Amino acid sequence: IEASIPEGQRAAWRKYSAQEFKTKDEFDSEVVKHIETTLARSLFNCDEAAAYAGTALAFRDRLIIEWNRTQQQQTAADPKRVYYLSLEFLMGRALDNAMLNTGMKNIASEGLEDLGFRMEDVISQERDAALGNGGLGRLAACFLDSLATLNYPAWGYALRYRYGIFKQEIIDGYQVEIPDYWLDFNPWEFPRHDVTVDVQFYGNVRKYTDGSGKQISVWENGEIVTAVAYDAPIPGYGTKTTNNLRLWSSKASHGEFDFTKFNSGEYEASVADQQRAETISAVLYPNDSLERGKELRLKQQYFWCAASLFDIVRRFKKSRKAWKEFPNQVAIQLNDTHPTLAIPELQRILIDQEGLEWDEAWSIVQKTFGYTNHTVLPEALEKWSVPLIQHLLPRHLQIIYDINLNFLQYVERNFPKDRDMLSRVSIIEESQPKMVRMAYLAVIGSHKVNGVAELHSDLIKTTIFKDFVKIYGPDKFTNVTNGITPRRWLHQANPRLSELIASKLGGYDFLRDLTQLHKLESYVDDKEFRKEFQEIKYANKVRLAKYIKEVNGIAVNPSSLFDIQVKRMHEYKRQQLNIFGVIHRYLELKDMSPEERKKVQPRVSIFGGKAAPGYWMAKTVIHLINQVSKVVNSDKDIGDALKVVFLEDYNVSKAEMITPASDISEHISTAGTEASGTSNMKFVLNGGLIIGTCDGANIEITREVGEDNIFLFGNLSEDVEDLRHHHFYGEFQLDPSLDRVFKTIREGAFGDAGQFSALVNSIVDHGDYYLVSDDFKSYLDTQKLIDEAYKNQEEWLTKTITSVARMGFFSSDRCIDEYAEMIWNVEPVKVQGQES
Numbered sequence: 164i165e166a167s168i169p170e171g172q173r174a175a176w177r178k179y180s181a182q183e184f185k186t187k188d189e190f191d192s193e194v195v196k197h198i199e200t201t202l203a204r205s206l207f208n209c210d211e212a213a214a215y216a217g218t219a220l221a222f223r224d225r226l227i228i229e230w231n232r233t234q235q236q237q238t239a240a241d242p243k244r245v246y247y248l249s250l251e252f253l254m255g256r257a258l259d260n261a262m263l264n265t266g267m268k269n270i271a272s273e274g275l276e277d278l279g280f281r282m283e284d285v286i287s288q289e290r291d292a293a294l295g296n297g298g299l300g301r302l303a304a305c306f307l308d309s310l311a312t313l314n315y316p317a318w319g320y321a322l323r324y325r326y327g328i329f330k331q332e333i334i335d336g337y338q339v340e341i342p343d344y345w346l347d348f349n350p351w352e353f354p355r356h357d358v359t360v361d362v363q364f365y366g367n368v369r370k371y372t373d374g375s376g377k378q379i380s381v382w383e384n385g386e387i388v389t390a391v392a393y394d395a396p397i398p399g400y401g402t403k404t405t406n407n408l409r410l411w412s413s414k415a416s417h418g419e420f421d422f423t424k425f426n427s428g429e430y431e432a433s434v435a436d437q438q439r440a441e442t443i444s445a446v447l448y449p450n451d452s453l454e455r456g457k458e459l460r461l462k463q464q465y466f467w468c469a470a471s472l473f474d475i476v477r478r479f480k481k482s483r484k485a486w487k488e489f490p491n492q493v494a495i496q497l498n499d500t501h502p503t504l505a506i507p508e509l510q511r512i513l514i515d516q517e518g519l520e521w522d523e524a525w526s527i528v529q530k531t532f533g534y535t536n537h538t539v540l541p542e543a544l545e546k547w548s549v550p551l552i553q554h555l556l557p558r559h560l561q562i563i564y565d566i567n568l569n570f571l572q573y574v575e576r577n578f579p580k581d582r583d584m585l586s587r588v589s590i591i592e593e594s595q596p597k598m599v600r601m602a603y604l605a606v607i608g609s610h611k612v613n614g615v616a617e618l619h620s621d622l623i624k625t626t627i628f629k630d631f632v633k634i635y636g637p638d639k640f641t642n643v644t645n646g647i648t649p650r651r652w653l654h655q656a657n658p659r660l661s662e663l664i665a666s667k668l669g670g671y672d673f674l675r676d677l678t679q680l681h682k683l684e685s686y687v688d689d690k691e692f693r694k695e696f697q698e699i700k701y702a703n704k705v706r707l708a709k710y711i712k713e714v715n716g717i718a719v720n721p722s723s724l725f726d727i728q729v730k731r732m733h734e735y736k737r738q739q740l741n742i743f744g745v746i747h748r749y750l751e752l753k754d755m756s757p758e759e760r761k762k763v764q765p766r767v768s769i770f771g772g773k774a775a776p777g778y779w780m781a782k783t784v785i786h787l788i789n790q791v792s793k794v795v796n797s798d799k800d801i802g803d804a805l806k807v808v809f810l811e812d813y814n815v816s817k818a819e820m821i822t823p824a825s826d827i828s829e830h831i832s833t834a835g836t837e838a839s840g841t842s843n844m845k846f847v848l849n850g851g852l853i854i855g856t857c858d859g860a861n862i863e864i865t866r867e868v869g870e871d872n873i874f875l876f877g878n879l880s881e882d883v884e885d886l887r888h889h890h891f892y893g894e895f896q897l898d899p900s901l902d903r904v905f906k907t908i909r910e911g912a913f914g915d916a917g918q919f920s921a922l923v924n925s926i927v928d929h930g931d932y933y934l935v936s937d938d939f940k941s942y943l944d945t946q947k948l949i950d951e952a953y954k955n956q957e958e959w960l961t962k963t964i965t966s967v968a969r970m971g972f973f974s975s976d977r978c979i980d981e982y983a984e985m986i987w988n989v990e991p992v993k994v995q996g997q998e999s
């Protein structure tokens with residue numbers, strides 16, 4: 164490593180080199196120092212927010228020491244690194260995670276108590292880092308945790324959005340979007356004003372032939388925007404490895420302020436460039452599984468890909484290895500198609516800037532990239548118009564055309580008889596205007612393509628990428644079933660359960676090897692264990708009930724069956740099926756005599772999730788849930804038999820409280836539409852059972868926990884096409900129970916029926932694309948089974964404990980090891996602790 168300090172002075176340097184705190188006293192001294200100096204507060208004006216800030220800064224210092232050490236050792240070892248390019252990282256809160264991963268939470272709790280604060284209150288001061296929408300972004304966050312824990316040299320790359328996903332407020336039953344000012348105080352990031360990249364947009368391509376007769380392309384006269392790096396340390400659990408998440412922020416290339424313009428009186432124009440440049444990293448697009456072809460979004464994608472690749476190439480060049488070594492040093496994973504421009508960008512760097520020949524460059528590109536697909540929904544598959552790319556990235560469009568030409572020639576040679584094949588697989592869709600199909604470009608430019616659960620990986624091979632399987636053979640396509648980090652989703656979210664498990668398994672090793680959970684099966688009949696397990700579930704429900712009372716003003720009985728569906732609002736996830744089921748339950752309760760009603764299993768139906776701001780149908784479902792909630796909760800006949808709750812602003816930190824409180828959670832997508840799902844894993848790991856369709860990872864969860872421990876219902880994915888046909892030809896009879904639900908809605912039982920007519924009509928008149936009516940009866944029958952099963956608390960408990968014991972497969976550590984072996988070909992690098 165190059166060192167800027169001369170040999171003679173290094174001893175002094177080392178002597179004073181920063182040390183991480185080890186004891187409670189050292190911790191307290193750090194906290195007080197930060198509160199008094201960094202924050203300029205004192206013991207006379209230190210509130211919980213300041214206590215949080217002081218604690219966070221103390222931990223940040225600690226992480227940064229380990230981060231520095233990790234980077235130095237990784238630089239010295241110069242191993243192959245993984246770069247995870249994701250436009251979303253849904254990190255949630257960092258403090259609790261940092262304390263648990265470094266093993267310092269107990270010390271910090273005691274220390275804070277000395278200073279007059281309770282850990283819980285301090286933790287809850289932190290705002291979520293909500294740089295993501297849903298599953299795809301949270302998966303990326305789990306992967307970072309696993310990569311660091313398993314000591315893989317890995318970097319995440321994303322954008323530093325000034326506004327993360329909007330904050331959701333429910334006003335009069337409607338979703339209202341409020342900006343998320345998460346950067347007001349964010350102690351977890353380090354601005355690196357010395358790490359910048361100039362990124363070009365627009366301009367033109369000039370071609371000429373050099374002395375040796377070689378064609379050269381120069382992209383010039385564009386507009387330059389500067390990317391500034393902000394780094395966030397990612398600590399592994401129980402290891403010294405602290406990896407990096409690098410977020411790019413945009414600013415004007417010539418500084419933020421144009422003095423000439425200011426001096427000539429153009430005050431607004433003097434800052435206009437800066438504002439324009441900043442717009443690029445200003446907002447996270449709040450769409451989940453829904454693509455909007457907006458120019459700014461394309462700008463974001465290129466800005467981030469270009470800055471990240473420049474950084475990666477710069478790091479590679481430091482090692483002075485030959486270009487052909489690039490794929491042996493660098494693995495880049497594309498989290499869905501959002502970073503696909505990295506493919507033509509790397510090709511451009513290699514041929515235009517580094518002077519490699521096309522074929523040599525292309526072979527490097529293909530070996531470097533891997534692509535993960537997260538959805539088969541057609542509305543989520545990215546396409547960009549050719550004129551837009553031509554305008555914004557003229558050189559990239561040429562390269563994309565050349566990639567396509569080579570590819571189509573190859574296809575033509577190998578499939579001379581299938582003339583249609585060429586237009587089917589072309590990167591360019593011959594529409595008006597022409598479109599670039601990003602998923603095809605991603606497949607063509609990568610050496611491996613994976614889906615995120617077995618069914619989904621099979622589906623992509625038989626639907627959207629069918630032709631590519633023929634072209635490349637099946638080996639290019641693989642599956643890595645998703646997972647979740649047990650550190651956040653068990654240890655942090657459910658500390659008592661984690662402790663109970665540790666007490667039986669002889670320590671916390673299971674947090675690093677989740678398969679050890681299987682040993683819990685021998686405690687299924689252990690009275691003491693069962694009692695504690697049940698008490699923990701109850702306490703978690705009490706905690707959620709308290710929150711619901713505080714925030715929603717609804718009193719729910721913690722002994723009721725808690726039925727939870729929290730996830731992004733989308734028709735394919737079918738929250739409408741759930742709420743129609745709730746209405747049906749309500750009507751049934753109304754039909755009963757008071758005596759009969761007393762005998763039913765009381766239930767609380769809990770919903771939460773955000774709708775994309777422009778997605779009217781999803782917003783209508785939110786509205787309906789809130790209206791039903793109003794009516795049911797205030798109906799004196801019903802009492803505790805049924806309560807309906809919509810939790811506003813569902814996010815990661817709320818998920819940590821909600822997940823451990825479920826008895827049943829709902830994962831009820833139309834079969835074949837939910838690529839995997841990951842909250843399904845979180846709920847079962849925390850001792851809740853699932854009602855679900857045969858979709859995504861539900862199938863593998865069933866295989867692991869056993870059919871007796873999950874409530875499956877509904878049509879299978881292979882039947883979906885036929886069923887849709889039946890609807891199309893009107894060969895369908897609406898289930899009478901659903902018909903009654905619709906009648907009730909139409910009669911205005913939940914407010915002005917007009918508001919819900921589009922929702923009802925989508926099922927009755929417009930083909931019921933998501934097959935709500937087809938699955939309704941089976942759904943209700945299964946909910947009945949659940950009511951019955953829950954009455955036998957002993958058997959229920961056995962099911963939940965058994966399920967927890969069988970969830971070992973769903974750790975994101977297992978996923979990351981699979982990616983490392985099958986796709987990245989990388990090895991861990993163990994970081995050594997500080998030498999004394």
Ligand code: 7GP
Nearest residue numbers: 298299452537615837838839840841
């Ligand atoms: C989600 C999938 O819907 C979910 O099933 C999966 O578990 C998750 O990715 C992680 O693989 N997809 C998205 O969140 C998304 O935005 C559009 O997909 C690209």
